Amino acid sequence: MIRFVLSLATLIAASLPAWAGDQVSTFYLDNGMEVVVIEEHRAPVAVHMVWYRAGSADEPVGQSGVAHFLEHLLFKGTETLAPGEFSATVAKQGGNDNAFTSYDYTAYFQRVAADRLELMMRMESDRMVNLQLDQSDIKTERDVILEERNMRVENNPSALFREQKNAVQYLNHRYGVPVIGWRHEMEELGLDDALSFYSTYYSPNNAILVVAGDVDPEEVRRLADKYYGVIPANPDLPQQRYRSQEPPQTAERRMTYRDARVAQPYVSRSYLAPERDAGAQEKAAALTLLAEILGGGQTSVLVEKLQFESQKAVYAAAFYEGTSLDDTTFSLVAVPAQGVSLQEVEDAMDKVLKDFMATGIDPDQLERIKTQIRASEIYARDDVEGLANRYGRALTQGLTVQDVQDWPDILQAVNADDIMAVAREVLDRRQSVTGWMMAEEVTQ
């Protein structure tokens, strides 16, 4: 098996279950900040994370990229920390720190020796409310995020294609706008935009603290009370995450993206799909299994039919990411073999889907997938940072700790009828976008 160069993020790992062991404890601080502690005592390491329920899909119109820009600016100073001192202090403790932004969340984390936890809390709680920015920070850091966009998007035709395709997929929801921002809007982002987003969303009642590793929950509670607990809740925090939602999608969309830098054309189709909802994860569980069945590995239906049998494709896969606050997507990709046109490989892919809808699910395959999901709960325990991420992602995307812990059983309970029902519902061309990624046409 060869790793494919197309930068198609494999999202399935992220939607596999978190380990619901009894090493997880949760509580709230008086100001409404939620805390999750995951104990893992094999190594004297702690991961300290603060997640905000605010991401690019919460941005004001016209300011795309401001959530991510603010994330960068949080490493500038506060009233008590000089610019850059945060990361420098973490490094002096032998730790590493970083941060990331997505549609639904922004998160900051440090990985340190477990006995340095208090210092991390002191600094992270400080920048939750005491950020000090000035105009000089803005220009340089804006150049940095523009170079980041250059690296991740402008230099990468697959990323440009995805960006255009997402914009077509969402008729009304902010998920159609890239997390990093549209370039023309990024260029105009200013100090006031960043500070406005900060004052709206950065507060303890909009944050989740996740601490994982060689820590004691009672000690975490004491420290969290001391550093985060003293920050007053923001009474003006929006009561709900108001976002424009998708209307029913009733018209199939098609698009072609051409770029001279494309060496290997491919076809990619995405369908609007429901996400995991608190207390109602069954449909998302069925979709998770459907993606595995259709295109999750060497024995999946698309791979068997397109790579092994007809050999119309050199690569085929299906993806579904269920952890999302609002409507997500279910996608398929097929990379044609040499001499096979995009139309041909797309037709072949549709034929596979049609046959699958008629013949249904191979029970042995479903059993193998469930075995792997069970095993993934065991393997997941080897990666405490991964577990911390799952809780952070879930809790910022509308789920509860209970939902995270129920997820493995919900996946196991899915049966073939559930999967076929959700396939019939979701694999509806009217709510899909089909994109062709192609090289430039050769002109005379």
Added chain:
Amino acid sequence: MMLRILSFCLVLFAALPARAEVDIQPVTSESGFKAWLVENHSIPFVALELRFKGGASLDQPGKEGATNLMVALLEEGAGDMDARAFARASEELATSFGFDQSDDAVSVSARFLTENSDKAVALLRAALTEPRFDPDAIERVRAQVISNIKSDLKNPRAIASRAFGEMVFGDHPYGRPESGTLESVAALSRDDLVAAHKGALAKDRVYVSAVGDIDAVELAALMDRLLGDLPETGAPLIGPANLNFPGGVKVVPFDTPQSVAIFAQQGIDREDPDFFPAFVLDLILGGGSFESRLMQEVREKRGLTYGVYSYLVDKDQAKLWMGSVASANDRVAQAVQVIRNEWARLAEQGVTQQELDDAKTYLTGSYPLHFDSNASIARIMVGMQMDDMPVDYIVTRNDKVEAVTLEDVNRVAKKLLDPEHLTFVVVGQPEGLPVSQ
């Protein structure tokens, strides 16, 4: 998901272990296979790492890409299973095998559950010792490799890496693309793959580590079963490379908005008494954190890039001090100039006591943090063995960092940093870059 900085995998950090509480047991099997083991019975699975010294550098002239294609085919049919039967078996056991290759090694990363470890090991044994290289599998995977090579030919980072290899390593095997060329891969025969397999996977070059729910007796027996049927000896390993660092900038024109640059000069051997001072020096120069001089000067002060890094590269037959940066076409010339200035300033003026102290507290403090999972401990241990490190290295490593003095670092900076021969390869449409070649 946007990360604030790219998590950068440092070739060197990965191989450097720590003063963590890791109890390594050296294990020798009846047949004489050696391994390092860390027992941990708290999670019912095992992380197993194998390395076979040699790797893609063993490809014969004209057969470039043979090792890459061979390794990709190991799980595409073995013993009495064709590719699909093998995949089904692996899925039923919920095991995962990762096969990969670099210039210097073929690597196998396996994890399997305690409850079916015998079956998982039998499956892995089949892949390693009885790969079928079925004609249909060869053609299927060859088409994937060719598709990837075509993509690389239009990927600025891959273009840079290829041009850099050709310039620095010349005719040495390191100068050839690991996955081969369109022509060489198209011409590979089944016999070539069989020969590559026989040459690469042999008893005389294998290194083993295991971490998890397994004890020394079980690991010894596992190795004898897993590796016992491999040939005694493989293909001769390659000799040293003569490195060519002409200095200046080589531009490879490519129409893309952001130029991608890699740069390098001569590096240092891990066995060299000056290695630790150089290692500390690299951290201060550009070793992956925000505090490095390159990151401060190029990104934080000037906003010229999202990331700029330096790293020591310890290939078996070549030692390099490398770095990378990417900047918009109209700004990359400035980025290159700032990097050159920092290189020269560090060589001439050295580092401050404060910088040295900060680097040491980072290196010694972060060391135990690497040992927090079965998978990472197994990877570190197999790397240590390949580098011929003693078992107690983990206990003594931080002392070696602590022993580095300001005088050492600044002496080594003067001696090793070589701004004149610091050589850049830039892919893109850079503006205003003085091109030397």
